[in-house]
Amino acid sequence: MTGKIICSGFGGQGIMVMGKFLSYVALEGDKFTTYLPTYGAEVRGGTAHCMVTISDNEIYSPYIAEADAVIVMNEPSMRKFENRIKKEGLLIINKSLVNAKTKRDDLKIVEVPFTDIAAKLGNIKCANTVALGTYFSISSIASKKDIYSVLNKMLAGLRPEIFEVNQKAIEEGFSYDKPR
Template sequence: MILDVIMAGFGGQGVMLMGQLLTYAGMVDNKQVSWMPAYGPEMRGGTANCTVIVSDAPVGSPVVSEPKAVIAMNLPSLDKFEPLVKPGGVLIYNSSLIHRAPTRTDVRLIAIPANEIAAELGNTRVANMVMLGALLAATEAVSTSAVEAALKKALPAHRQDLLPLNLEAIARGRELVK
């Protein structure tokens, strides 16, 4: 097991796509991967979330009750998933929208003002990429080139011009994790 992560936020924050990018990148790196969405009415309004596993061995359970990492894009997601992070794991939260500090003391806490950074870059929709960048820096789960390949694949042909913006957002997220 290299990484298991739960990514969560409001529907529309790009949580599912963020997870798919990580999954695809893992596949490009020749790892075993799985992506599992929480599907159903949860997607509208409440928290949407997905679980991604990147592993050297074939993925057994795609369901994870104690993930090594959690990305929380909003407060309900932090409330729901903060208690689950494996001790010694990493909790990355969107401090643009979450105004309480996490209470865990046994995990690495990383605050990322993802919406502000995305706004500085000129497109608030890349907040998810900023968070992904932070995760990549904190976990080294997949290679940068694999993420780039995944992005190229994820963007439709007429949207390839958004590639530099997304890569920049990932880079900004990375910089915030030392």
């Protein structure tokens, strides 16, 4: 099994954290993983993305030319990456910030208002965690035990309410298809 995932959005939306989270979860499950960020000129408000591969076997290229799944947290990212997904692949869209429709008709498309959900939870910054929850829910690439274990490690030393809101964000993301 190999999963190639691209996370993308504005700088400041926690895109790199999403990618690192995926790689940590892979490590927790004793899998091979590579995490390749964009680096250098990224600033808050600009676009940012990272590429994560998770596999049971040795990973050759950390660079992803054709992804199994792409998570787009804003509209420019959708334009940039909608053509970089394999046929029948997964496109997860942050409906709160993406109004346009994708040009692809050969994908599994999941639209969720991640930013609105995060705002309702009381911390707009955890929209990325909601999106991760949705990805985990659909891909079943990791167990909930591993996901929470990583959440614990990544948020170690921070205030308990930050852990709580992120835990809720994961759960909200998992039940992405419930009526709202």
